[in-house]
Each structure stands twice: as C-alpha cells, then as structure tokens.
Amino acid sequence: MNISAIKHLSVEKPILIISESLVRENIRAMNKKALRNKVLFRPHFKTHQSATIGEWFSDEGIHAITVSSLDMGLYFAEHGWNDMTVSTPVNPKQIHRINELAAKISLNLVADNHYTIQKLNESIQSRVGLFLKIDTGNSRCGILPGNKEEIMRMISACNTNPDLHFAGILIHSGHTYCAENQTEIAEIYHRDKTFLTELKDYIEHVTGNSIMLSIGDTPGCSLVEDLQWADEIRPGNVVFYDLFQWQLGVCSHDQIACVMACPVIGVYPERNEAVIHGGAVHFSKDYLLSDGQQIYGLCGIADENGTLQIQENCILEKLWQEHGLVSMPADQIRRLNPGDVVYVYPVHSCLTVDAVRNAITTEGKKVEFMLK
Amino acid sequence: MNISAIKHLSVEKPILIISESLVRENIRAMNKKALRNKVLFRPHFKTHQSATIGEWFSDEGIHAITVSSLDMGLYFAEHGWNDMTVSTPVNPKQIHRINELAAKISLNLVADNHYTIQKLNESIQSRVGLFLKIDTGNSRCGILPGNKEEIMRMISACNTNPDLHFAGILIHSGHTYCAENQTEIAEIYHRDKTFLTELKDYIEHVTGNSIMLSIGDTPGCSLVEDLQWADEIRPGNVVFYDLFQWQLGVCSHDQIACVMACPVIGVYPERNEAVIHGGAVHFSKDYLLSDGQQIYGLCGIADENGTLQIQENCILEKLWQEHGLVSMPADQIRRLNPGDVVYVYPVHSCLTVDAVRNAITTEGKKVEFMLK
Secondary structure, eight states, X not given: OBOGGGTTXXXXXXXXXXXXXHHHHHHHHHHHHHXXXXXXXXXXXXXXXXXXXXXXXXXXXXXXXXXSSHHHHHHHHHTTOOEEEEOSOOOGGGHHHHHHHHTTSEEEEEEOSHHHHHHHHHHOOSOEEEXXXXXXXXXXXXBOTTOHHHHHHHHHXXXXXXXXXXXXXXXXXXXXXXXXXHHHXXXXXXXXXXXXXXHHHHHHHHHSSOXXXXXXXXXXXXXXXXXXXXXXXXXXXXXXXXXXXXXXXSSOGGGOOEEEEEEEEEEEGGGTEEEEEOOHHHHOXXXXXXXXXXXXXXXXXXXXXSBEEEEEEEEEEEEOSSEEEEEOOHHHHHHOOTTOEEEXXXXXXXXXXXXXXXXXXXXXXXXXXXXX | OBOGGGTTOOOSSOEEEEOHHHHHHHHHHHHHHHHXXXXXXXXXXXXXXXXXXXXXXXXXXXXXXXXXXXXXXXXXXXXXXXXXXXXXXXOGGGHHHHHHHHTTSEEEEEEOSHHHHHHHHHHOOSOEEEEEEBOSSOOSSOBOTTOHHHHHHHHHHHXXXXXXXXXXXXXXXXXXXXXXXXXXXXXXXXXXXXXXXXXXXXXXXXXXXOOEEEEOOHXXXXXXXXXXXXXXXXXXXXXXXXXXXXXXXXSOGGGOOEEEEEEEEEEEGGGTEEEEEOOHHHHOSXXXXXXXXXXXXXXXXXXXXXXEEEEEEEEEEEEOSSEEEEEOOHHHHHHOOTTOEEEEXXXXXXXXXXXXXXXXXXXXXXXXXXXO
C-alpha cells in the first residue's frame, strides 16, 4: 500500500487507511475468477459495510451482494443495491422487517430448520428466495447434507406460500480458517464439492426444478481454482484481506488493502515500547498466535517510495479499551515522538472496520460507512 | 437482575439489557466508599458512554467524571458535564480539540513525557489541569515513580504557560486485572500507597503547592477498604461489573447490571448447541479462561420471580462476526426454538457496550449512547 499522498496527514485519532487501488484490484481478481468459473460473484458486504466501497464493486459490474443482517440490507438498499442475500439465518421475530426489505428489492434468506420455514410461510408477504443452509463441517449453522429426509421436508414446506421460493442450498466453509495449510483448504473444497453436487442433483431430481448452489469464504475462494461446481461465490474479506489471511497463505502482504493509522501517545525507549491511541474499540481483539504470543497487529513502515512494508518485529502486543502497546526495535523507538503516526495492519479487517468506522483512502478521500 | 417486566420482549436483534436499580446500587456503594474515605469519586464514563446513565450518576451527587477520549469529553460536555479528566495521555496533534473543550468546561489532561508537556505549553489557550501519569507496575503508560529528576523537570515545564496548571499525579493500576486473588490486589494497592504518598510528599515539599493523587481501577477500588491516601478514585467498570470481575472475586453475580438479550437463530439438539444472533461485533472478543477453554459469556436463566441466575453450564463458546455458539444441557436445548431469547452475561462490559450501543433497561426504558 502506497501512502505517499497522505504521509503528512495529522492523525488526531485512530483512522483506517484504505487503498482504493488495492481494493479495486482485489475485487477485479475475484471477479475474473468468478467469470472464468462461470459463477456469480455475490460478495459479502459485511467486511466493509460501506456505500463508498460498494460503488467500487458496482464499477466492476457487480450487482448482487450478500449482507449479514437486515439492518445492513436496508442500508445497502438505500444505496441502490436491489439484489441481496442475508446470510445470517432468519430470526422469526424479524418477519415484519423482512417484509419491509422484500417489498423493495430482490431478497434471499437463509434458514436451516423447519420451524423457521413454517414461520416464514405463515407471514411472508413479498416474494423471497430461501436458501437452505447445509453444514459441511463448520459446525455453526446448517443441516447435515446426509439428512435428506429432513431437507426434503423443509423444501416441501417452502412451497405452501407462493411468495416463499426455494432457491437452493448454501454453505459457509468457515473451517477453512482453521486449516493448517493450503492443501487442507483444497481438501475441504473437494469434500464440499462431493457432498453438495450430489445433494443438488438429488434435490433437482426429486423436485424437477433447478436450484442454486452458493458457497463462499475468502480462503477457499482465493486459493481454490475449480469453483465451477458452484453457482455463486460469496467471499467478503477478499476486499481488504488482513494479517490472518496472510498468515494462512491466502494473500500476499501487498494485497492487504487497509491499515490503521494511530497516533503515538507514549514512547518508552527503556523497554522498546510505544503506546498508541488505538485499542480494542478500534482493532477488536482477534489475534494471531506466534510461538504462543498473541499478536494484535503488525506495523508497516513506508519505504523511500512511500510503500508500506510489514515489519514482523514491530508488534501490537497488547490492547486495552483505547490504548495499544507496540514493541519495536530500539532504532525505531528512538525516532518516535508523541503525535507521530504508527501504521498497524489489522489481524481481522472485518472486525476492525466494524469497530472503527472512520476511514479515508490513501488519496485522502472520505469513506462512508453504515452507522452502528 | 430481574427481567420480569420485559420477559415478553420480542428481540429482533441483539440488545443490551441494563438494570437501572443495580446500576444505581453500584454507583451508590462506590460513592459511599468514597465518602467514607474522604476522596472524590470521579467515575470513568468510558464503560457506559451514555447520557442516560450519566443522569443516574448525577442523581447520586456525582459532578466530576473521567473520559477516555476528547470525542467522549465533547459528548458529555454537550450533556451538561463540566468537570472532567481525559485519562488517555494527550496526543499533541489534538491541541485545537483540547482548546475547544477547555473553553467550555473544567478540563484535566494526562501526560507522561516532557515532549507532550512542551507542546501543550506552546499551544494551550484555556486553563487546563495537567496530571502526570505514574507507572506503578502496569507497564502501559507512565513515568516510574523513582525517576524524580525527570518528574520535577516535567512539573517545571508546566509552569511556563499560566493556562497549564500542574494538578497532580495519576495512576491506573491495571495490573490488578492480572492478579490471581484478592490478596494480590490488596498488595498492589499497598505498594501504590507507599510509592505515591512518598512521591506526593516530595513534590509538595519541593514545589510548596499541594497536589492531587488520583487512582482508579475497579478491582482495587471495589476490594480495598483503605483509599484515604488518595484524593480521588476513578473506577469505571463498577457501574455494570461483568464476568471478568466476577471471576476475579471483585463482585457477586447479582451485582452484574447488564446482560445481552440475543435471538436464537438455530437449535442443534444433536450437539447440545444453539446459535444466536450475537457475535464479535456485539460482545467483543474478550474471554475468560476456564480449564483452557475460552468463554465469551455465560447465560442467565430467569427463576420463578424473573431474576436471572448465571448458569455456568450454559456457555457462549465461540464468536464469529454476527453469530455466537452457545452450549447448554440437553433439557434446555430441547425447550428452545428460533426466535426465542437467550440472555448472556458479557465477559467485559466496557467493550460490549462500546460494540452494541443498543440498550433498554429492565423496565423497558430506552438508553441513549454516544454515537461511534
């Protein structure tokens, strides 16, 4: 990320710096892969929650999106997005909000149980598509792919209300985040392909209708070449990537498209540490583990061209509510004064963006976010 | 916490439930202790960030507060608070915002280095009080108490601008949070007392002026009886407490004054788990460790009177961005349906409140927060 255009920025409080050019490259690369595989790219907008960044997707021809809550859906509907999937399973107490959103746009919902589908059946007033969530090993939400009797019972339940349309099956292979290496991620996708194409064929055979197969997580969609067996992919984190994806081998460090700029508020050469204004309420508390040490971020230092280079020996080691503790080599500490800026790559960009909601681009343009 | 007045609440999305009566009791108890010890109670408002809860403090006669950022200071100034300390050390790039706030209210700042004090000296235009931060073992910010030469140099530097008034010395003994038991917390306070009363006497002797000694962290202020050696105390978390304080032995479970209400979105009896809408963007990711297991929250179940009782076998075990995974005994899982509400006590109330900013009282009253 090149920060030369903003290197004299006076940082009053923690702010996220976003490289528009890197974000656009990340979007383009994933979109090309989707086109190669003839799948729809329906990016997850929970990572950025930003109307500004939504426009960059729109510039690349993206028209369908994923969101993680009805509030987020309503925000993006207000910004012109009219085809979306809310991927967090339905809370039946939100039916009136679902009807509100479904009246405005083309909406898909996700459920994994008969009870919720029954509730939707009783109350849906505008057409919605329903995806059944399948659990292929993540053990969060979803019905097991072998449980065909229950799957068919749920699909049948969809069809008693003409506004509730069974759209297909959907997975989130979040267990790719726990993979030890890239081979393991490829193996997860290979198993998913086997389970899901078999299940899709079965459902299409029984119902006589063709259905969608929706997949999506950034590690798998970034690393696996063959995605043709799916109909759509929903990666979100790809827009920024982060240290977690970097550690997992999913991206290179120069694909990471956001960094936190934090003012220094204390310098302690005697312990090779600085304290920054930038804490848990800005970074969130996700961490990497390295030799048993928790790492909440790594600093970037600009080279002579203004391009940030990750410094693996400049570590955000501790976070309190508003403070962060950075350890760094003696020669770097000696150059710091309170008021100077430290750039810190976040471990988990989705949570950092959600927490900080205050950003500019490397060209100094303001980025708009959904309000909390 | 008694939730009988809101037991039929339809929970559309995660919401924090606050017991006004417990909050008022927690405030009153700490205020009484401050009065017994003849110290000023200057509560840290970073925990709640709420004008509504600020009024409950005001009702108890509290008039001076602590905040953790200038933004928070400006928010509470707009709500009538006119005596505050910003406890996060000064970022010299915020001088114009400091001047803006100092023109409106009685403001104290914190610094621990000559460079920052010099910057303040050059630019402060309205009277501010300056506290020197002393590091008594927390190893975050602060100058070591034995470094008297540098301390006196900084105090001298305060006095070249008549608007910059040296107010005293300030500590945050955050290392009480790492104590193994209550005895260790008492020992930390005993050492603090020794260091700081000696330092205070020294400064008063050299300068000929009396100064303030400001201390504050919730574990110490809650557990230690003798606080007379200080002039003011600044605990924040005391307003709600949380599971962390409970595990540390600082509060009883029935002093915890907030709980998250989260809708169930999936029920999995085969693995004794439920998934709730309630994730890292609501709870934050602070955790307790219990036998090596990370615990992000514990559920409360209402007894026949509507009083929540902590269930140590109902555990928020995993958090993703919007989802949380709760494990619970089979008989409880069997009673759950999607749309039902699970009450989860947060591990760290400060971060949960900062993340969720959506709350009602147990009587159903809306609680207002500072916007992010």
